[in-house]
Amino acid sequence: MAMIGQLNAISNQAPDEQLIKQIAAGEKELFEIIIRRYNQRLYRVGMSVLGDDQEVEEAMQVAYISAYEHLQQFEYRSAFGTWLTRIMLNQCYKARRDHTRILPVSQDSENFINMKTPENVMASKELSQALENAIAQLPEKYRLVFVLREIEDLSVRETAEIAGIQQSNVKVRLNRAKSMLRESLNSYMKESIYQFHLSRCDKMVSFVMDYVGGNAGKNL
Secondary structure, X not given: OHHHHHHHHHHOOOOHHHHHHHHHOOOHHHHHHHHHHHHHHHHHHHHHHOOOHHHHHHHHHHHHHHHHHOHHHOOOOOOHHHHHHHHHHHHHXXXXXXXXXXXXXXXXXXXXXXXXXXXXHHOOHHHHHHXXXXXXXXXXXXHHHHHHHHHOOOOHHHHHHHHOOOHHHHHHHHHHHHHHOOHHHHHHHHHHXXXXXXXXXXXXXXXXXXXXXXXXXXXX
């Protein structure tokens, strides 16, 4: 988009809270920055719960639109990223419940690592699959905490708020998750798994901003 170059030059380094105030005041085009800023995190969180690439993208779309429509409900008591991630997590839980009503829950982890994009095939395919396999085997409560803390680098407080648990439980679950993963994988973790590549980022931006653009007269 030609617009993104202008946005980057002006507002890409702006804090979330500043952008949200501007968006709520009518500068809805700035929501594109929010989408690009959080695509990777939401994708990783979604994969830690749903384990299906397409379902995660759909949940992301719903989460972004929901966040945009409810910006006035953001009270600045926590970080915007925490608020947005919680919306995504709730949407993932809802999608899983809806899916469970139709199909039995599968214990097979193949869907969790089924991300056969050209980018993944080119970029350390064997290592990425090994990493994703290892994480897929973690029970969900440990997997979610591990993704938020070790891959997304969120604080204990933010992780506890998103997961809805005590901070002490975050530490316990993280330590348990680490003990269940091979030590040799740790140094490669951040660079190798759950990559939401640029082409997909552009697609997500296009979808959500088309919706935002069609709601020009909407009172936030």
